[in-house]
Amino acid sequence: MVLTAVYVCVHVPEFPAQALLRLRPELKGRAVAVIKGDPPLEEVCSVNRLALRLGVAYGMTKTELESFAGVCVLRQAVVEERSARDVVMEAASSFTPRMEVQPARGSALDVVLDMTGTRRIFGEVREVAARIEQTFRTLQFGVRVAASANLHTALCLAPTAAKPIVVPQGHESESLAELPLTALPMGEEQAERLELWGLRTLGELANLPETELVARLGQQGKRLRLLARGEHPHLMVPEEAPFTLAEYIALDSPVEMLDSLLFVLGPMLDQLVARAQNRALALASVTLTLGLDGGGEHVRTLKPSLPVAQRDVLLKLLHLDLQAHPPCAGVMSVSVKAQPGDRSKVQLGLFAPQTPEPMRLDVTLARIAALVGEQRVGRARLCDSHAPESFLVERFSLVDSAVAKPKEEKWSTVALRRCRPPVRVAVRFDGSRLAVFFFAGKRYSVQKAFGPWRRSGDWWSGSVWSVEEWDVCAVADGDTLLCILTHDLLRHHWRMEALYD
């Protein structure tokens, strides 16, 4: 027996606004506009019906919104939208496991449910549509529902469905006829062309002779005509659960010993590596979440320089990391999540110098990081800026390190030890001359001072800075100190910046 296909499209208009409003019942009955973008350049991306009625339009700025009395302005929240989407999917999945999220149309979210063969479970299509709408209403989502044997018909009709629409099979074309052309998914050029032809409704498009249309618009013309007639077939690609690499284990009693923990972790990593390898992947990052005795979590993330598929290496890295950052209480549960990555191989040059094996390098670095702290291991990269401290510490990267170093300058240079961080010093003046400063418990009298060397910048941003630097030769108890003192002109403090060897 061939089942009659039934597709139900759930159209959630103004999804960003609805995602925020469903958890804010106090805003019911108020006009709400959602803005996106960074201040001061935010603009409206979604509105509820009341706000639309007041005249709020997409693209308005925050200041423009202020001229509307009583409009509540909310900022778009990606996290809330994500969880709202999960709620929508979950609600839909209570009707069918086969569903497909459609490409975004403006600010709406469209999900199509394949309800083929569910009549015995949920009843007639009309009942199904009503139940779906009811379910979403309970979840505080205002949705529009349309059902048809043709997926695209349901999709086109849903935004106009004030109450659930069910299109009887064979009546798709007539139910679509009155819809405007904008209901169809088409490119700008196609839309322009059809407008030039004076077509306004899907019915008008559907009535064009097929051969003539193909002669003018090619296969795209045929597609549009089929869509307009509700005859375009659709191969449903249901949403699939994403490939996740996660393992979880709850422990009977709190584990405090690291070795015991590693004993548990080993098989978990085995599993993850094996699952990744099944797909010819390795682990690019591993996040360990330890549930602690008495509540709380201890989260650590490892990011090896290359994706790793060796369990021992990962275990060693986790071992070192946990040594450096032990949990503060006994561990009650262990959850390991991993991000898969390509098992990339690095092609080194034939005559390039031997570099350490990446895995060993990772382990070594992890050892050092465990000793000195993570922010202090890596490679310093200078920034293109006059600002003091203008460098970043970046991770060692095996690939980049192969890049040839610039030729060294011929200048003979004096070694300079930077103080990281610079040390605050107290200074005294003799008139306008820098005379004395106190550093490392000693009182230094300044013999010679060269400068000031002046730098300032970032005046256009909040991080404006302005400093003066002095090269100083100072003496304390017979010790001579050659150093750089800086004077922050905006915050009015002096600091020991560096010492000459």
Added chain:
Amino acid sequence: MTKSNEYVELHASSAFSFLEGASQPEGLVRAAVETNMPAMALLDRNGFYGAARFHGSAKQNGVRAHIGAEIAVRDMSPRVQPPVWLPHQCKPDPSRLSLLCMSQVGYQNLCQLITRFKMLEKTKGEGAAALDDLREFYDGLLCFTGGEEGPLAAALAAGGEAAGRECVEELVRIFGRHNVYVELQRHGCRAGEQRNQAAVRIASSLRLPIVATNGVRYATKYEREILDVLTAIRNHVPLDAAGRLLQTNSHRYVRNARTMAQLFSDLPEAIENTVLVSQRLQFELHDLGYEFPRYDTPTGEPMDVFLRKRVAEGIENRYGPKHDPGLHARAKLQSERELELIEKLGFEGYFLIVWDIVRFCKDNNILIQGRGSAANSVVCYALEITAIDPVGMDLLFERFLNENRNEWPDVDLDLPSGDKREQAIRYVYQRYGELGAAMTANVITYRGKNAAREVGKALGFDEETLERLSGLIGHWEWRKQGETIGDNFQHAGFDINHWRIAKYVELCERMQDLPRHLGQHSGGMVICQGQLNKVVPLERATMPGRSVVQWDKEDCADLGLVKIDLLGLGMMAVIKDCLTLIPEHYGDPVDLAQLPQDDEKVYDTLCEADTVGMFQVESRAQMASIPRNAPRKFYDLVVQVAIIRPGPIVGKMMHPYMRRRQKKELVTYPLPELESVLERTLGVPLFQEQLLRMAMVVGRFSGAEAEELRKAVGMRRSWKRMKELMVKLRAGMEENNIPAATQDEIVQSIQSFALYGFPESHAASFALIAYASAYFKVKYLAAFTCAMLNNQPMGFYSPAVLVKDAQRHGLRVKPVDVQRSDACCAVEHEQDGSLSLRLGLNYVRGLKAETAAAVVEARAQRGRFCSIEDLACRVPSLNRGDLAQLARIGALNWLDGVGHRRDAIWQIEHVSRTAGPLLKQAAGIELSGDSPLRRMLVEERLVADYGGTGLTTGHHPMAYRRTELRQMGVLSACELRQHPDGTYVQAAGAVIARQRPGTALGFIFLSMEDETGISNVIIHPDLYEQDRRIVTSGKFLKVYGKLQNQDGVVHVKAERLEHLNVPPIALQSHDFH
């Protein structure tokens, strides 16, 4: 020894080092005055762009202006850059030598040097000098080794001290031991100090003097921010990513002597030497050595004899036919007087050169007419430079030329815009050579929109935001008192209290008027005897084959360079076309010089303000005043042209004149002595000449003093000089026993309108063209409209309005038709003998001129097109977009097999999607010829017409709504005229012009058009504030308000505005905002 408290800044760059300096030259001079600096040297990058303004400002402020330039040299080490191990984005750039002019020879050499390498560039570009050029043009120049940008710093960075010494030795070899100074700059950076120490050692070993400068790039510390923004703009990076391209600190400002002495306390001679160098720099910019070219007479006669002969001939030709012996005699006398003065001042060459250009134009069938104050001269009239009889009109010669005026006369020549003007310009280049003539420059400055855009880009705003920000900068002529850019931002919905927006707004405001780059003036040409490149550097313009001088026309005038303006005037082109079209289609010979001057019908039309398309009298303000003035003779038209100017309006002269003209007020004179001066303008001063004469009569001013007074209140207002002259004027009036109240009245009238008032001669020249345009429109409407449409853009109204106006006057205008239309609009003969106008293919938007020509060519070769397929086949350059556009506007409707526009669209969609040859040959599927698409509705046709051609030849969009509007009680433009003054009315129409004149205190004037004519709406500033969006962007409006209907002038004083719902017609209004 010099005084310890003296220091001269010898290395300053202004904003004319385009995007490498942040202060105007005047700002630098102001800083010099504030720091008690006796002199300053301006060294802009590769030129003297800011030198004229620097010199002028310095002269006014008692500062000596030294002139020089930073010259890029390509054969030396490139500019110093940050070391390789530091990340940076600095691009390789030649190092720049600092050269100062000691004498006129030095200045001329530097001019030639700059011109040499600038002209080597194929297009407009920076360029760089070669060492050989320096060896050729070294004389008279002082050379500094430069700061961070200089060759010494570059050499030190490239090869250490040895290379540095070698570089300085090279400079010594070129410029001589006594003319090279080792330059030291201290901006508080270690690398700079390291360079300084090396430089001092080199100077000492070579026994060269050292000199301290501050390498100034901005006048005050605060302006460093602007320089950073300019740097970001120059390098096309946002400030956040500019890094080491930006300034390290804010120390390159104008420092005072004390600070510099402190900074160089270890090297006091470096400071002392600045004063000594300043003393060596004897050259100042007023000593240019400029000489206007002499005219080589074809007969070998001296210029004065030749000129006298031409003038004598001209007087006979001009005045002979007038048959007025008295006038003829007066003209002879006046010409004699003028010639004597011309000879005394040595201007014969000038007049002959202008005459030569005019003669060339006349020989080559190029319409040309002089305007401006030249029309005051009977010599110009006799030489056919101008067309106004100054003797007959009793015009004041002193306004043009007088003995004590230390400047060249100014002749502006109007030519038809386009090719004809190009031909005249080419003639001048050819006659005086590439280095003997050049266009004057036009300095492009940062104004509202481009400042908003570029600053926004520097601050890292995205493209969409930039569009929005720059799009909202208003250009209304009038601004509310205290209205700022910030207000504009607020109106557009930006929070100006946010610090980032506030900083943005502030930077935009500070950037206003800073130069961005050098452009080319539309028609100003400078000519020189000998080599112009010795007077001012020349460089390539963007337009191929053109060169420009580095100064704009004001600078040229200030420095005594004579310029001739060859200006393009759209109306001249229209008149030129009319002179061809009229004999061709009407069979009437037309001679511009012999147009009947007192045609009743022409003046009737003018009195009715039926002036759409007529030169100078078509604007809304003109239309509102012309019925009151009711011109009946040529001089009335001269007054009409001059009266709608800010001068007479601000000076409150317009209304008294109009009242007197309408005999509502008695004609009186401030003094009986002024009767002869003001008689022609009914006792109200309206022209600049009258101002001069008043000063001469009441204040006992000489002609020259009176002219000086006009200049003092003129464009570059000098308050100090004006005050002095006012004191003198009052003293003169006192001597003449003029009562104090009358004195005040006279002073007030002079001050208020002299600035913007027209010279009478200029108004008369314009009135001639205005009359010609009115005459042609009234008598030969088809030819005039055709010429107007073919010379767009020009004038006050869009082609759509011109067409509708012509249709209301009975002209049949026919749409574009591929079977008939030419590339341009054309006059056609109807079967009933009448003339009609056919729109040309030039009105099809998006259709390239070559494609239009191909259509016409294909038709000319093989006759009419049989079908759409035939058209597409014979004109392969027509692509699908072109065909669709032609179909959309109905231009294909006359092809066989085409029923209506959509039918054509259906066919072109098939034709333009060609099948390959294989498929074509194969027996394809037979497609039916019928189009399944429906006809366009009226509204769709209107949208298509306006979208595709910018106009419609069918009914006006408002005509389709008339019944409905009538039911709503809305009156048409024609009906408004029949309603009494003071009635409350509703009016509606398409907005065709919006104006907010500077003189109207914030009132806005809208012109609305419907099928019966044009109605005018006045909008109060309060209503504007309330309905800003409707006023500035509404296309079709409904207006409710009180009718003003006085003396045939009709306005609606709007009290409420509404959008009128119409299809989305792409109607364009001429907005002055």
